[in-house]
Structure formats: structure tokens, C-alpha cells
Amino acid sequence: MKISNKIARYALLHAQGLRKRSEAATKWDVLQAIRQMGALQIDTINVVARSPYLVLWSRLGDYNPRWLDELHAEGYLFRSIGHMQHAFFP
Numbered sequence: 001m002k003i004s005n006k007i008a009r010y011a012l013l014h015a016q017g018l019r020k021r022s023e024a025a026t027k028w029d030v031l032q033a034i035r036q037m038g039a040l041q042i043d044t045i046n047v048v049a050r051s052p053y054l055v056l057w058s059r060l061g062d063y064n065p066r067w068l069d070e071l072h073a074e075g076y077l078f079r080s081i082g083h084m085q086h087a088f089f090p
Contacts, residue, residue: 017059025060027067031076033059039087040068042079 017036033056034040043051053065071077080087
């Protein structure tokens with residue numbers, strides 16, 4: 001099977017959740033994005049914004065960053081600390 005570079009690029013970006021969205025993101029889109037990625041690594045680097053918020057923004061566009069904390073507080077996500085890495089898991 002042979003595909004063009006354009007189609008391959010589109011497929012890879014789409015598989016990572018990096019696609020143009022036509023509708024506004026919801027709190028449940030945040031959970032779905034983390035489920036699709038398998039985990040959301042927490043990094044304390046804060047040049048523009050904290051890393052987990054930028055990762056979600058790149059996949060969802062404009063969204064409310066509080067939703068991440070709310071999903072955690074509501075039990076939809078759990079936080080794990082292992083070998084110097086922090087992450088949220090669905």
C-alpha cells in the first residue's frame with residue numbers, strides 16, 4: 001500500500017489528537033483527550049503555561065484549564081508519581 005506524504009502526515013496528526021476542531025471543547029473532551037493519549041505527563045516548567053495545559057490546548061484549542069483539576073477531584077482521573085514523573089491517568 002502506498003500513500004502520499006500529505007495523507008501520512010494527516011493520519012499521524014489525527015491519531016495524536018492534533019486536528020482542527022470545529023466546535024468548542026467541553027470538559028468531557030479533556031477526559032477523552034487524556035484517554036486517547038493514555039496519560040498526561042505533568043511538568044512544572046512554566047514558560048508560557050504549564051506543560052499539561054499546553055498539551056491539552058494543542059489538542060482541544062480554547063478550553064477551561066480548571067476542567068483538568070475538576071476531573072481529578074471527581075475521580076475521573078488519578079495522579080501517579082513514579083520514577084520522578086508525575087502524570088494523570090484516566
